[in-house]
Amino acid sequence: MQRVFVTGAAGFIGSSLVDRLLADGVRVVGWDDFSTGQRRFLESALQHPGFQLHEGDNLDLPALTRAMAGCDTVLHLAANADVRFGTEHPSRDLQQNTVATFHVLEAMRANRIKRIAFSSTGSVYGEAVVIPTPEDAPFPIQTSLYGASKVAGESLIQAYAEGFGFEAYIFRFVSILGERYTHGHVFDFYRQLLDHPDHLNVLGDGLQRKSYLYVQDCIDAILHVLHAGTATHAKHRTQVYNLGTPEYVRVNDSIRFICSALGLQPELRYTGGDRGWIGDNPFIFLDTAKIQATGWKPKLTIEAGIVKTLRWLQQNEWVYVHRR
Amino acid sequence: MQRVFVTGAAGFIGSSLVDRLLADGVRVVGWDDFSTGQRRFLESALQHPGFQLHEGDNLDLPALTRAMAGCDTVLHLAANADVRFGTEHPSRDLQQNTVATFHVLEAMRANRIKRIAFSSTGSVYGEAVVIPTPEDAPFPIQTSLYGASKVAGESLIQAYAEGFGFEAYIFRFVSILGERYTHGHVFDFYRQLLDHPDHLNVLGDGLQRKSYLYVQDCIDAILHVLHAGTATHAKHRTQVYNLGTPEYVRVNDSIRFICSALGLQPELRYTGGDRGWIGDNPFIFLDTAKIQATGWKPKLTIEAGIVKTLRWLQQNEWVYVHRR
Numbered sequence: 082m083q084r085v086f087v088t089g090a091a092g093f094i095g096s097s098l099v100d101r102l103l104a105d106g107v108r109v110v111g112w113d114d115f116s117t118g119q120r121r122f123l124e125s126a127l128q129h130p131g132f133q134l135h136e137g138d139n140l141d142l143p144a145l146t147r148a149m150a151g152c153d154t155v156l157h158l159a160a161n162a163d164v165r166f167g168t169e170h171p172s173r174d175l176q177q178n179t180v181a182t183f184h185v186l187e188a189m190r191a192n193r194i195k196r197i198a199f200s201s202t203g204s205v206y207g208e209a210v211v212i213p214t215p216e217d218a219p220f221p222i223q224t225s226l227y228g229a230s231k232v233a234g235e236s237l238i239q240a241y242a243e244g245f246g247f248e249a250y251i252f253r254f255v256s257i258l259g260e261r262y263t264h265g266h267v268f269d270f271y272r273q274l275l276d277h278p279d280h281l282n283v284l285g286d287g288l289q290r291k292s293y294l295y296v297q298d299c300i301d302a303i304l305h306v307l308h309a310g311t312a313t314h315a316k317h318r319t320q321v322y323n324l325g326t327p328e329y330v331r332v333n334d335s336i337r338f339i340c341s342a343l344g345l346q347p348e349l350r351y352t353g354g355d356r357g358w359i360g361d362n363p364f365i366f367l368d369t370a371k372i373q374a375t376g377w378k379p380k381l382t383i384e385a386g387i388v389k390t391l392r393w394l395q396q397n398e399w400v401y402v403h404r405r
Numbered sequence: 406m407q408r409v410f411v412t413g414a415a416g417f418i419g420s421s422l423v424d425r426l427l428a429d430g431v432r433v434v435g436w437d438d439f440s441t442g443q444r445r446f447l448e449s450a451l452q453h454p455g456f457q458l459h460e461g462d463n464l465d466l467p468a469l470t471r472a473m474a475g476c477d478t479v480l481h482l483a484a485n486a487d488v489r490f491g492t493e494h495p496s497r498d499l500q501q502n503t504v505a506t507f508h509v510l511e512a513m514r515a516n517r518i519k520r521i522a523f524s525s526t527g528s529v530y531g532e533a534v535v536i537p538t539p540e541d542a543p544f545p546i547q548t549s550l551y552g553a554s555k556v557a558g559e560s561l562i563q564a565y566a567e568g569f570g571f572e573a574y575i576f577r578f579v580s581i582l583g584e585r586y587t588h589g590h591v592f593d594f595y596r597q598l599l600d601h602p603d604h605l606n607v608l609g610d611g612l613q614r615k616s617y618l619y620v621q622d623c624i625d626a627i628l629h630v631l632h633a634g635t636a637t638h639a640k641h642r643t644q645v646y647n648l649g650t651p652e653y654v655r656v657n658d659s660i661r662f663i664c665s666a667l668g669l670q671p672e673l674r675y676t677g678g679d680r681g682w683i684g685d686n687p688f689i690f691l692d693t694a695k696i697q698a699t700g701w702k703p704k705l706t707i708e709a710g711i712v713k714t715l716r717w718l719q720q721n722e723w724v725y726v727h728r729r
Contacts, residue, residue, distance in 0.1 A: 167568065168568040180504075187495065217543035223567070224564065224641075228564065232560045233561075240547045241550075243549070244495075359568055
């Protein structure tokens with residue numbers, strides 16, 4: 082990797098990856114439409130001579146194609162990452178996750194770029210029948226528009242890898258957290274506790290089991306696999322990896338970590354039911370044996386990741402103001 | 406089912422389904438853009454008082470929504486069914502299979518129609534690692550743009566079923582053949598033998614193993630499952646069924662059936678290799694235990710289906726002239 086194109090470069094994971102690549106001496110072309118990305122996340126990158134930023138929309142294929150010129154690898158992280166509100170605007174996931182991914186692939190083809198890494202999600206397993214869920218779990222039934230749009234993106238990438246000789250890495254993430262985290266349950270809980278430290282509204286019954294991964298561990302994993310080039314030796318030129326920690330926590334555990342770190346004892350008010358929203362999966366736990374077999378393993382536990390996230394939010398309360 | 410909306414109503418399977426529904430006393434609204442559909446296939450339906458035809462494009466959402474008004478069930482068969490040439494025009498599968506399916510779902514939502522059947526494909530299993538391949542086979546890697554676009558369509562339907570309370574039936578077809586068959590290997594072989602009865606060019610090595618289903622058996626299966634309403638009792642409001650015969654044939658068997666029926670002994674000229682084209686799957690054989698457990702079974706063997714197809718082509722050579 083000499084020159085890497087990062088979509089969603091101003092996002093939580095994207096900007097963290099940009100910083101890491103620059104620190105590793107890789108030149109980076111960043112691409113973002115700043116619909117949810119934050120310029121402040123790129124402050125340091127923008128000082129770096131190896132970084133170029135292009136502002137643009139994945140739905141603008143000609144501009145995307147021009148911006149990508151001269152790169153050898155694409156890290157496609159741009160997405161509508163809002164898993165909860167899909168049914169309020171069903172076309173958003175289709176456009177921003179599926180059609181956008183198609184455009185990224187077409188821009189790569191036009192530029193003869195053949196290596197791609199893609200941030201997918203454990204949501205593609207729907208309500209998994211095998212837990213912990215391996216990459217070759219039974220063909221799932223999708224339960225959210227977000228998951229559906231990511232399956233579609235994965236499938237397009239796989240077909241391009243087969244049809245056009247691309248080398249593709251698909252990473253199915255659990256929820257990622259850490260510095261620059263700007264949406265998700267820690268974000269929501271901390272905002273609530275800023276507003277009303279005496280109580281916390283919790284979607285569902287608090288018993289939902291979820292897995293999380295610290296952003297720097299996530300980035301380590303992606304770069305580790307890209308450097309190993311595992312798809313070049315495999316039967317299929319697409320390799321799929323679950324990315325997560327070998328543990329899960331209940332929502333109530335997570336609340337306990339947060340409240341303890343903040344020194345608060347709010348009254349917990351549950352909305353009830355075994356899930357937070359339509360399409361929410363009450364038990365997400367991915368089998369990460371495949372990625373661990375490559376030699377990577379996470380450095381932080383879920384608890385440590387949650388506390389790190391909280392500390393960053395405490396120091397960066399501006400994210401609550403600046404968020405759309 | 407009182408009034409059924411059929412997309413791809415002028416196509417091979419669509420028009421056969423329209424005729425069957427009308428014969429069963431169901432009112433039918435047909436929708437087709439006539440890009441590959443044939444008006445001649447609707448000649449009989451157009452005489453029937455229970456049939457209405459709307460000419461339109463699935464990409465025109467307002468027109469699709471208007472046409473669908475007053476229906477209670479959608480049979481979504483319209484598709485780019487060309488599995489071979491995906492890499493020559495990568496956007497076609499995305500538009501005609503994925504985005505079109507999204508529009509069908511949105512038009513249903515606008516009209517408060519909640520029951521859908523969808524013609525998917527065994528191609529979604531890619532190069533299956535379990536053969537015969539059951540519906541819950543290991544999560545596959547896509548090997549064609551066609552397969553990818555159908556996975557995307559399936560996933561959208563599943564997410565709508567979950568998010569909006571739709572009742573959905575997804576049928577993963579093997580290759581369908583029979584009357585009105587206008588593309589596929591029997592079509593191509595017969596055309597060749599009309600042009601040059603002395604030899605036959607065969608893609609691959611002739612050893613590819615494929616499964617086929619006769620169109621009237623296919624229609625029986627779809628209507629049987631819709632009448633049983635299996636999704637209304639299930640955990641998920643989407644039910645997926647493989648549709649095929651419990652047998653497969655080699656391409657060479659198929660050639661033997663065709664040549665024997667025609668009384669020809671052409672020289673066979675193989676292009677070589679174990680597959681016909683990039684993304685071709687040299688062994689397609691679906692496990693049909695799930696659909697057979699509902700009480701349906703196919704009436705025709707693959708050989709009988711191939712011979713019936715050939716007889717129809719012999720009586721309808723106009724399809725070779727009229728085809729785009």
